[in-house]
Amino acid sequence: MDIPHLLWNSVPPWATIAFFAVDLVIRLLALGTIPHNRRPSAAWGWLLVIFFFPILGGLVFLVLGRAELPxxxxxxxxxxxxxxxxxxxxxxxxxxxxMPDWAHETVRLNQHNGAFPxxxxxxxxxxxxxxxxxxxxxxxxxxxxxxxxxxxxxxxxxxxxxxxxxxxxxxxxxxxxxxxxxxxxxxxxxxxxxxxxxxxxxxxxxxxxxxxxxxxxxxxxxxxxxxxxxxxxxxxxxxxxxxxxxxxxxxxxxxxxxxxxxxxxxxxxxxxxxxxxxxxxxxxxxxxxxxxxxxxxxxxxxxxxxxxxxxNLVCQVLPSGPGLSQESNQQLFNHLFASARERITVCSPYFVPDDSMYNTLRTAVGRGVEVHLYMGETSNHALTHHAQRSFYEMLIRDGIRIFLYQAPWVLHSKFVLIDAAAAVVGSSNMDIRSFVLDHEVNLLVVDQDFVARLDELVDDYREHSHELELEDWLSRPWYQKYLDNTARLTSALQ
Missing domain, CATH: 3.30.870.10 (Endonuclease Chain A)
Structure with a gap:
């Protein structure tokens, strides 16, 4: 007995027509509404979800599709x-x-985006x-x-x-x-x-x-x-x-x-x-x-x-989050990366850059700036962790060195060091959640001694980390590559 065939024949024709009509309407509405005032990458991510799962994806978008508070x-x-x-x-x-000229520019940018003096x-x-x-x-x-x-x-x-x-x-x-x-x-x-x-x-x-x-x-x-x-x-x-x-x-x-x-x-x-x-x-x-x-x-x-x-330290407090200047923390990081002349050190448990941050970092390498990323070998957030891993090959090929803190330790420190001059410490990760969805607070510190103190911490992290080599990374199992690439599709959703 062909049970699926019997079940299909038992569905009234009007129900079938109604289902496909709703499916089509959702897709058409999504095409004309989702891209409005949204990054193209984020729009494509949502459209992909809705085109694969029109009804379920549409419902999820209604709940999570607007990064705005009431x-x-x-x-x-x-x-x-x-x-x-x-x-x-x-x-x-x-x-x-x-302060260096670029630091004065950073301060002005932050105040434009709602920072304190x-x-x-x-x-x-x-x-x-x-x-x-x-x-x-x-x-x-x-x-x-x-x-x-x-x-x-x-x-x-x-x-x-x-x-x-x-x-x-x-x-x-x-x-x-x-x-x-x-x-x-x-x-x-x-x-x-x-x-x-x-x-x-x-x-x-x-x-x-x-x-x-x-x-x-x-x-x-x-x-x-x-x-x-x-x-x-x-x-x-x-x-x-x-x-x-x-x-x-x-x-x-x-x-x-x-x-x-x-x-x-x-x-x-x-x-x-x-x-x-x-x-x-x-x-x-x-x-x-x-x-x-x-x-x-x-x-x-x-x-x-x-x-x-x-x-005698110089610092500035920068809040960010929904309802405030959008992506003020990301603007800060991109500006600092573009201002670096010698080195950039990033320590973050979640590093999922968008196109602007990725291009700013690879451009810094092209200018002769050393870029080092410190992240955990393991994480408790599987989706974000796999999305992060999907960028490793690109980053290494661009000359960015990646150091993974050994498991089972979860590296959760969050800071950025620019040359020997400035640091940002705070609550912000390097992903779309911290840039758009979460209320965060960061502290910009312009002081060589403070940067030197964090350099000591970086040295300690390096002793407990291994540098990721491209050849080793490319040899990982196929199913891990599949999971990484699939998770990457969610990295732009906001």
Whole structure:
């Protein structure tokens, strides 16, 4: 008995006609709407999905096809920016002259894209030991006298983070104002998240979910638009930011522990005017979730401008994300790559360049600039990892050297070094998610000593990495090549 033939014959003719009519309408609508104000590569990616799976692809596009927050949310972001300007957290920033011409151009580009004013007078410490950085955060929180502002993409309660969580509870108990922001979907999928929010609630700590996706409570936006920032500010005097989340370095997943995966992160501890800028960024995110402007509230007395500065580093805080200047972090990186004269070092767990970034890097090599990429040999994000791998052959052929940190360690540090002059550290990866879909924060530092400190970290990474050779890469199994090439088709979707 030919069951498929019988099933086909049982379908009414009108249903068949209706199916193909809907299929055709979806394809035609996609052709005329998807390319509107969208990169050609992204448009082609979506069209490919919809032409292969018209109905399913069309539904996915309706949910994920617009990299924009709801208008109400964007309005609140604009209001918050106005309130921050009114409080003037950067009004007293020191004017900086001792920078290369291209660095002045970089600063102007960043400010055009929504960055805070560049300022001198900073002290920045690099914390590259995972557990020690959490211990440093906990110690700073324990010393808080006025307030603690805590904002992380992923934060949970577990044995590793216990000192930080306990310090937050204790600070609140002794009368310090503690405000906590945690990305909803970023944290909710990890063991320890429910325990954290229960503890915060029981302690009376004021906390909120960032960009919550709870339609049953009227809270909804595109679910993959997330707040990926990592910021801790204490008393307006000390701040932490970087790539490290507040979670055990195994990320508490059974499959991670089974594979022995361990994350390597990097955080910076800073003092100086940029602390106020990071605090202002926290205030904007807090306002978007609560309608409460906290900038200037519970603040310690501002230090006298005549007093000694914490240090002499020059830096600038650049926020980015949906509703802000689009792709401001990518514009920063491309400008820096084009400005390099000697070397470019990129450390990123996810490196999936678009055409502009790829061409800027290969052009830099053609100008005689050494370009080194540091990435992990393994990753917990299979799709992004395979998309990243699909670029390796092109990059190596163009003269870009790739160093892969040995498994089972997951290299999660995020920074860029330009010559011996400047560095960018922060939360941003090198992919379309960080450039378009996520709220990020980066710190531009123009200082040779700071770059030299990160060079030491790069040397340590190289000792635990192997350089990828073209011959070895081309000999990988065919099925891996197939997976890499297929994943590449998703790299432009936004």
């Amino acid at each position: 208008e109400k949310r964007k309005t609140k972001q604009r209001e918050a920016a106005g309130l921050v300007d009114a409080h003037g957290p950067g009004a007293g920033a020191q004017k900086v002259q001792a 560049v300022a001198g007078g900073h002290r920045i410490e690099v914390l590259d030991d995972y557990d020690a950085s959490l211990a440093a955060m906990a110690q700073t929180i324990r010393g808080a006298q006025h307030y603690v502002h805590f904002e992380f993409y992923i934060a949970v309660a577990d044995a590793t983070t216990e000192p930080v969580i306990t310090a937050l509870e204790d600070a609140h108990a002794r009368g310090v104002t503690v405000r906590v922001l945690i990305d909803h979907l970023g944290s909710a999928g990890y063991p320890g998240y429910k325990g954290l929010v229960r503890r915060l609630g029981a302690a009376g700590v004021d906390w909120r979910r960032m960009l919550p996706v709870r339609p049953w409570r009227g809270e909804y936006q595109r679910p993959d638009l997330r707040n990926h920032r990592k910021i801790l500010v204490v008393d307006g005097e000390v701040a932490y930011t970087g790539s490290q989340n507040v979670i055990d370095r195994s990320y508490n997943k059974k499959k991670n522990r089974k594979q022995g995966l361990q994350w390597i992160g990097m955080t910076v501890r800073l003092q100086g005017p940029a602390v106020g800028h990071l605090d202002a960024l926290f205030a904007t995110d807090w306002y978007c979730e609560t309608d409460e402007m906290v900038l200037g509230a519970d603040r310690a007395p501002a230090p006298s401008s005549d007093g000694p500065s914490p240090g």
